[in-house]
Amino acid sequence: xxxxxxAEIVVIGGxxxxxxxxxxxxxxxxxxxxxxxxxxxxxxxxxxxxxxLVGQVRTSIERVxxxxxxxxxxxxxxxxxxxxxxxxxxxxxxxxxxDERVAEFEQMKSVADKAGLETxxxxxxxxxxxxxxxxxxxxxxxxxxxxxxYLQPNDLAMAYAHRARKKGAHLATGVxxxxxxxxxGRVTGIDTSQGVIACDTVINAAGAHxxxxxxxxxxxxxxxxxxHEYFVSVDAYGMQPELPVMRVPDxxxxxxxxxxxxxxxxxxxxxxxxxxxxxxxxxxxxxxxxDWDVMGWFIEQxxxxxxxxxxxxxxSIFKGWPTFVxxxxxxxxxxxxxxxxxxxxxxxxxxxxxxxxxxxHVVESMLEPAPSDYVRSLNxxxxxxxxWDAAEAQAKAKRIYETYYGLGH
Amino acid sequence: MKILIIAExxxxxxxxxxxxxxxxxxxxxxxxAVVTGEGVEPLAAPLGQLGAAKVHLIDSPALxxxxxxxxxxxxxxxxxxxxxxxxxxxxxxxxxxxxPRLAAALDAALATDCVQVSCDGDQVTARRPVYAGxxxxxxxxxxxxxxxxxVRPRTAKSPEPDATRSAEVAPxxxxxxxxxxxxxxxxxxxxxxxxxxxxxxxxxGGRSLGSAENFSIIEAFADSIGAAVGSSRxxxxxxxxxxxxxxxxxxxxxxxxxxxxxxVSGAIQHLAGMRTSKHIVAINTDPDAPIFQLADYxxxxxxxxxxPQLTExxxxxxxx
Numbered sequence: 001x002x003x004x005x006x007a008e009i010v011v012i013g014g015x016x017x018x019x020x021x022x023x024x025x026x027x028x029x030x031x032x033x034x035x036x037x038x039x040x041x042x043x044x045x046x047x048x049x050x051x052x053l054v055g056q057v058r059t060s061i062e063r064v065x066x067x068x069x070x071x072x073x074x075x076x077x078x079x080x081x082x083x084x085x086x087x088x089x090x091x092x093x094x095x096x097x098x099d100e101r102v103a104e105f106e107q108m109k110s111v112a113d114k115a116g117l118e119t120x121x122x123x124x125x126x127x128x129x130x131x132x133x134x135x136x137x138x139x140x141x142x143x144x145x146x147x148x149x150y151l152q153p154n155d156l157a158m159a160y161a162h163r164a165r166k167k168g169a170h171l172a173t174g175v176x177x178x179x180x181x182x183x184x185g186r187v188t189g190i191d192t193s194q195g196v197i198a199c200d201t202v203i204n205a206a207g208a209h210x211x212x213x214x215x216x217x218x219x220x221x222x223x224x225x226x227x228h229e230y231f232v233s234v235d236a237y238g239m240q241p242e243l244p245v246m247r248v249p250d251x252x253x254x255x256x257x258x259x260x261x262x263x264x265x266x267x268x269x270x271x272x273x274x275x276x277x278x279x280x281x282x283x284x285x286x287x288x289x290x291d292w293d294v295m296g297w298f299i300e301q302x303x304x305x306x307x308x309x310x311x312x313x314x315x316s317i318f319k320g321w322p323t324f325v326x327x328x329x330x331x332x333x334x335x336x337x338x339x340x341x342x343x344x345x346x347x348x349x350x351x352x353x354x355x356x357x358x359x360x361h362v363v364e365s366m367l368e369p370a371p372s373d374y375v376r377s378l379n380x381x382x383x384x385x386x387x388w389d390a391a392e393a394q395a396k397a398k399r400i401y402e403t404y405y406g407l408g409h
Numbered sequence: 410m411k412i413l414i415i416a417e418x419x420x421x422x423x424x425x426x427x428x429x430x431x432x433x434x435x436x437x438x439x440x441x442a443v444v445t446g447e448g449v450e451p452l453a454a455p456l457g458q459l460g461a462a463k464v465h466l467i468d469s470p471a472l473x474x475x476x477x478x479x480x481x482x483x484x485x486x487x488x489x490x491x492x493x494x495x496x497x498x499x500x501x502x503x504x505x506x507x508x509p510r511l512a513a514a515l516d517a518a519l520a521t522d523c524v525q526v527s528c529d530g531d532q533v534t535a536r537r538p539v540y541a542g543x544x545x546x547x548x549x550x551x552x553x554x555x556x557x558x559x560v561r562p563r564t565a566k567s568p569e570p571d572a573t574r575s576a577e578v579a580p581x582x583x584x585x586x587x588x589x590x591x592x593x594x595x596x597x598x599x600x601x602x603x604x605x606x607x608x609x610x611x612x613x614g615g616r617s618l619g620s621a622e623n624f625s626i627i628e629a630f631a632d633s634i635g636a637a638v639g640s641s642r643x644x645x646x647x648x649x650x651x652x653x654x655x656x657x658x659x660x661x662x663x664x665x666x667x668x669x670x671x672x673v674s675g676a677i678q679h680l681a682g683m684r685t686s687k688h689i690v691a692i693n694t695d696p697d698a699p700i701f702q703l704a705d706y707x708x709x710x711x712x713x714x715x716x717p718q719l720t721e722x723x724x725x726x727x728x729x
Contacts, residue, residue, distance in 0.1 A: 041677065041699040048677040083695075086643065152643070154676040158699075165697065173702075232659050241646055258659065259646050292544065314540040316659045 004172045006198040007034035010190060011205055011344075012177050012213055014042040016050070016153055016352045017359075018205035019160035021344050024359030026167035028367060033169045034199075035161075036192065038176040038209075038282070043157035045284060046207050047352060049320035050153040051230055051265055053245050053254055054353040055092055056117055057108050057145050062374040064115040066357030073356035074151055083162035086152030090244045090256075093127055095305070096141040097250035100407055104249075105143045112145070119145045131246065133238040138304045150245050150256050153352045160355070176282055177206075180217040180341070187217075187340030203342045203362065208285045208321045210331075210345035211276035214380075217341050221331060221383055222393035225285055225321035226401040227272040228349060230265025231295050232258045233312035249405030251301040261315055264302060267404040268294045273394060274321065288319040322349040326388070326396035330358060332378040333365035342366060343380045348400055410438040410528055413493040415484065416456060417503055418446065423455055425567065426499035431459040432565035433497070434527040441465060441491060442576070445480055447473040450578070457576030459568055464576045465491070471585050474592040477506035483583045485514045490581075493555070495533055497526070500559040508559045517555035520548045524564050533558075602628075605654055608637030609666045611686075613656055616643035617672035617694075617712065624649055627671060630716050633723035639663065639683075641673045657682035671712045675700025692716065 009030060011018050014037025022035045039045060054074065056067035071089075078087040096102045105121070112119045122144045124136040136142065161171055172194075179191035180202060189198040204213045211223040243257040253266040272291075279285050295317065299309045323346055325331060331346035344362045347354065361378065364371045412435060417424045431440070442461040444452050446468070453464040467483050480503070488496060488511065496511065498504035500522045512519035524545070525536040535548040535558055550556050605611055612634075614627040624638070631638045640650035642657050656663055658678040668686035673679060675691070675698055683689070684703060691704035692712050701707045708715055 040702050041675070041680075044677045086646075152676070154678065155643070155674075158674060158676075161697070162695070171697075235652060259642070260652065261659070290543070314543050317543075318658075 004034060004036070004170070004175060004192070004194055004197060007170070008032035008199065009034070009201045009203060010197060010199045011035040011203045012190075013037065013205035013207055013209070014039070014157070014161075014171065014173060015045060015047040015205070015207050016043065016157050016355045017207065017344050017347060019043070019157040019164070020355030020359040021203055021205050021362050022164045022169055022171070023160040024356070024363045026164045026169050028363045030367075031168040033164070034197070035164075035169065035171040036175045036177060037171070037173045039284075040174050042161055042171070042173060043154045046320040046322055047157050048154045049318045050352045051254070051256070051263060051318070052086075052150045052153045052156075052352055053256065054150060055145070055148050055245070055247065057092070057094060057112055057119060057143065057148070059104070059108055059111060061111055061115050062372075064111055064117055066354055066361065068115065068117060069360055070354055070356040071147055071149075074156070077159050077163070083155075083159040085156035085159045087149060088151065088241060089147060089149040090242055091130075091144060091146040092148035092245040092247065093130060094143040094145070095127070095136070095139050095246065095248045096143075097138055097248065097304075099140060101250050102141040104407055105141055109143060117145070118147060119143055130244055133236075133308070134305045136305065148245060151352075156352065156355070177213060177216070180213070182217070182338060185339055187338060201340045201342060201366070203344050205344040207345065207347075207351070208276075208323055209281055210323065210343070212281035214343070217338050219335055219337060219341070219380065219384060221343070221346075221380055222326050222388055222390075222397065223276060223323045223331070223346050224325070224394050224397040225274045225276065226324045226398060227288055227319065228265070228322050228401075229288065229291060229294055229317055229319040230263060231298070231314045231317045233262040233264070233309075234315050235260040236262050236308070236312050247405070248302070248305065252405050253298060253301050255302070262309065262312060264298050264309065266298050266301060267401055268297055269402055271398050271401045273324070273398045273401070275390070275394060285321045288321070290317045290319070322347060322351065324348050324397035324400045326393045326400070327382075328400040330354070330361070330378045331380050331383070332358065332361050332375065333371075333380065335380045335384060337381070337384055349404065410436070410495070410531060411491070411493040412438045412440050412495045412497060412528065413488065413491060414440065414442045414461065415496065415498040415504070415507065416442050416444045416452065417499060417501060418444065418449070418452055421451065423452060424499070424501070426501050426562040428459060428567035429562065429565045430497050430499060430560060431461075432568050433560065436528045436530065438495075438528050441493065443467065443484065443487065443581075445469075445472045445483055446475065453576060453578045455570060458570035458572060458574050460571075460574065461576045464578050465581045466578065467581045467583055469583070469585070475503065476588070476590055476592050477503070477510060478588055478590050479585060480507055481510035481514065482585055484511060486583045487581050488515060488555070494553070495528065496555065496557045498557075498559050500561045504559045508557050512557040515555055515557075517557045518550050519557050521559045523548070523558055523560050526558055526560055526564075602631060603635070603637045605637040605639045605656065606661050606663055610634055610636035610669070611639045611656070611663055611665045611667075611683075612636045612669045612671065613639035613641060613673055613683075614644055614650070614671050615641040615673035616647055616649075618644060618649060621649040626713065626716050626720070630720040630723070633720045633727065636669070641679055642676070670700050670704070671716055673700055674698045675703065
């Protein structure tokens with residue numbers, strides 16, 4: 001890793017978002033940039049535990065466009081010979097089990113049409129041809145998006161880092177940020193475990209530690225880690241890596257093949273969340289114990305489509321602390337309260353799939369004279385202009401997790 | 410309680426897994442053993458020294474090859490004559506094949522792949538791993554019908570043979586019916602390499618090998634130093650190697666004396682499977698690859714150049 005020195009822009013956090021933002025800055029011509037990661041390796045906390053699903057079908061056009069940008073970026077990165085993100089454009093199936101969900105899919109399809117994203121309703125037989133181990137008879141509607149897919153989040157972070165380095169960016173690991181230096185209402189540098197770094201801009205992409213970093217800058221933001229888990233099964237009949245990703249929102253589940261096993265995860269109703277102050281800046285968030293009740297709930301939820309899931313051995317459980325915010329929207333951009341302090345967080349478990357698009361929005365918020373209304377709506381000041389109640393904010397953030405696939409999202 | 414242990418043997422010796430069955434907690438049970446095959450009489454003495462009170466010999470040339478079908482027939486006739494409460498076999502390829510046959514033929518209760526078995530008075534309990542070892546099921550037998558149990562090797566320690574003990578020996582005659590299967594030939598696997606979880610040296614290749622064929626340079630190097638061949642998730646995902654070689658969070662966890670990672674970037678999931686290795690050597694073209702942070706020795710270079718040189722050096726050192 002590189003030695004650290006002063007830089008125009010310092011990105012704090014070496015996960016999917018931090019590396020994605022660094023990459024976007026380099027693409028935009030900002031190459032006097034330094035990324036700091038407190039762990040010994042990049043992407044070692046939340047990113048490497050992510051399932052890597054990349055879905056573009058959303059209820060708002062801005063979110064569809066952001067995901068389409070990510071997909072375009074992943075496809076370009078995968079085409080390069082070195083440092084591939086492991087992007088597989090296998091398509092995705094979205095399965096509705098209720099009439100309300102069918103109506104939502106129809107609305108999502110019209111948003112996709114407006115954004116120029118190809119999608120199609122397919123018959124249950126066509127869905128079965130794509131996932132022959134599943135019983136699609138309970139499905140009321142299946143929406144197919146051929147350009148969706150999945151990638152390897154750890155490889156994605158490494159690929160962003162590799163490309164950014166080639167443009168001149170520096171990355172340093174094992175460096176903890178200890179303070180933000182300000183003068184006359186603007187950022188002038190940061191204190192780190194390896195000394196002071198002078199910089200004009202700090203980008204806070206610290207994931208589960210973004211709250212701590214913002215607090216150092218005197219900004220109090222409602223960013224709550226919520227536990228998320230999924231499992232990978234032993235090899236199962238018919239599973240192979242080219243199967244499309246599947247989402248069954250009425251069952252609150254997502255799944256894909258992991259080589260020859262099944263990867264199954266979801267958003268359980270009784271989620272477990274932390275107050276950000278429950279752990280220190282220098283610590284990793286608390287270790288997550290494997291929660292077998294949650295795994296059992298996933299298996300019950302998938303049973304109508306795939307009863308065999310109950311017979312599969314579990315090879316490994318992945319788990320981490322993605323962050324959620326009370327309104328379920330990203331926190332992106334520079335606060336009016338402190339010039340040079342830019343947020344890139346509150347990803348609500350969209351960090352990996354959205355990373356390229358989020359990086360672009362961060363750049364837009366920083367460098368473009370007139371960012372879009374959408375990008376401006378993500379500004380951290382929405383939480384800084386008025387007081388918010390900690391317990392209420394945490395309850396709302398938790399609710400965003402639990403209703404991840406809720407109607408009207 | 411009467412317990413019957415099905416003894417396996419190879420090259421005239423009792424297998425380790427069979428000896429371990431005598432180390433289970435069998436309480437005050439009356440322990441019998443049965444040996445099948447040709448010329449098996451010499452095995453009675455060691456079985457007696459391990460603790461069998463009586464050894465039953467089913468000696469027949471037709472049982473020498475030991476197909477599941479022939480053993481199932483022979484034992485299916487013998488077991489009702491002895492009328493034990495419990496039949497124990499090791500969870501080996503033979504035991505795995507035999508136990509369900511016997512349980513079905515004798516209308517017995519079956520518990521396979523147990524990692525704990527205890528016989529206390531009339532009570533037999535067993536524990537078996539489920540969900541790939543993430544949880545353990547406790548098995549209780551609800552009536553007094555025959556119980557057939559297979560036990561995972563290394564569950565118990567073999568007792569020290571007691572030279573003062575000997576078993577009563579009883580020959581048993583069975584009548585074998587016409588066989589639907591015959592064993593024609595045993596072909597040794599051409600893969601003489603050790604298993605990745607057992608080897609003291611592991612050489613692992615990653616996606617940068619580029620093809621299944623290119624793994625031959627990893628294999629040649631592994632063979633030159635007596636190592637097992639491992640694979641990263643990415644190389645298994647790409648179809649270059651089978652799952653059994655995969656090292657990492659969703660693969661095998663290994664802890665060899667020396668781990669040599671060739672073209673493996675060192676994703677956190679991979680590190681989870683090998684970070685307790687004693688000495689780690691990494692070969693990678695990218696000096697920023699995270700594997701170098703964990704490595705004791707690192708070579709920044711192209712594995713297609715470096716690995717053949719290492720193979721050559723090892724061969725010269727071996728004097729071949």
